[in-house]
Amino acid sequence: MYLTRHSTPAGPRWAADGKLLPAGVTLSTLLALPQSQLTSLLTEWATGEEASGDLLAPLDDHQEVWGSGVTYLRSRDARKAESETAADVYQQVYDADRPEIFFKQIGWRTVGHGQPVRIRADTTWNVPEPELCLVINAAAQIVGYTVGNDMSSRDIEGENPLYLPQAKTYDGSAAVGPGIRLAAADDLTDLDISLEIERDGAAAFAGETSTGQMKRTFPDLAEYLMREMTFPYGALLMTGTGIVPPDEFSLQSGDIARITIDGLTLENTVA
Ligand code: DO4
Numbered sequence: 001m002y003l004t005r006h007s008t009p010a011g012p013r014w015a016a017d018g019k020l021l022p023a024g025v026t027l028s029t030l031l032a033l034p035q036s037q038l039t040s041l042l043t044e045w046a047t048g049e050e051a052s053g054d055l056l057a058p059l060d061d062h063q064e065v066w067g068s069g070v071t072y073l074r075s076r077d078a079r080k081a082e083s084e085t086a087a088d089v090y091q092q093v094y095d096a097d098r099p100e101i102f103f104k105q106i107g108w109r110t111v112g113h114g115q116p117v118r119i120r121a122d123t124t125w126n127v128p129e130p131e132l133c134l135v136i137n138a139a140a141q142i143v144g145y146t147v148g149n150d151m152s153s154r155d156i157e158g159e160n161p162l163y164l165p166q167a168k169t170y171d172g173s174a175a176v177g178p179g180i181r182l183a184a185a186d187d188l189t190d191l192d193i194s195l196e197i198e199r200d201g202a203a204a205f206a207g208e209t210s211t212g213q214m215k216r217t218f219p220d221l222a223e224y225l226m227r228e229m230t231f232p233y234g235a236l237l238m239t240g241t242g243i244v245p246p247d248e249f250s251l252q253s254g255d256i257a258r259i260t261i262d263g264l265t266l267e268n269t270v271a
């Protein structure tokens with residue numbers, strides 16, 4: 001089942017498999033439900049009416065987007081390369097039991113498919129990070145996923161690991177979408193992820209990986225996020241990047257970042 005959020009004159013409306021859900025049903029409603037009831041209630045609630053209207057980011061104001069880092073070897077190596085003074089930190093977190101987890105963005109500041117992402121004006125080295133983004137309910141169960149872009153400023157992050165929040169969290173730094181595909185954690189272990197960056201109509205970078213390359217498990221990441229923190233409306237968790245463009249590459253205004261996970265594509269232009 002596939003959930004989308006649409007702009008309508010009366011405000012945002014959610015849909016399941018293209019059929020509108022009753023007004024007032026939001027992701028917060030759905031993520032308060034146990035996973036065992038979700039699909040049957042969605043089938044019951046889906047009205048006959050076809051959803052229309054522009055797609056919005058598939059979350060509401062109550063969800064936060066969190067991130068996990070250094071979960072793929074490629075990310076560990078990229079972090080070590082960009083950080084002259086603290087490369088050991090990234091080796092240690094890659095090897096440790098406890099994952100790196102960080103706050104990425106609040107729901108209302110998160111953009112969706114087709115909306116612009118941004119690079120900071122005070123940076124010189126920026127990349128999109130293509131990541132499978134878990135959708136987790138209030139009971140800490142993984143109920144589905146969407147595509148995530150964890151826009152990152154590599155020069156800020158590389159200067160000092162304590163600058164991570166500034167490298168990761170600013171207007172236009174988080175994109176998710178286009179919709180949420182319901183799935184269990186076991187369905188996510190071997191999904192293809194690809195990134196294309198288009199500049200002036202030509203490919204500026206292309207790369208691919210698979211969630212099978214990840215060092216950690218999705219349930220482990222979700223468990224750490226929710227171990228000592230309640231999320232009554234659920235949460236989204238980006239699970240780290242396994243694709244990093246070469247060090248000489250930096251995003252420019254007008255570039256298009258296109259991320260595909262198992263056929264689901266999130267596309268955003270850099271403002
Ligand atoms: O440690 C910095 C963040 C790493 C990250 O976002 C990633 O690996 O995807």
Ligand code: MG
Nearest residue numbers: 129150240241
């Ligand atoms: Mg990342």
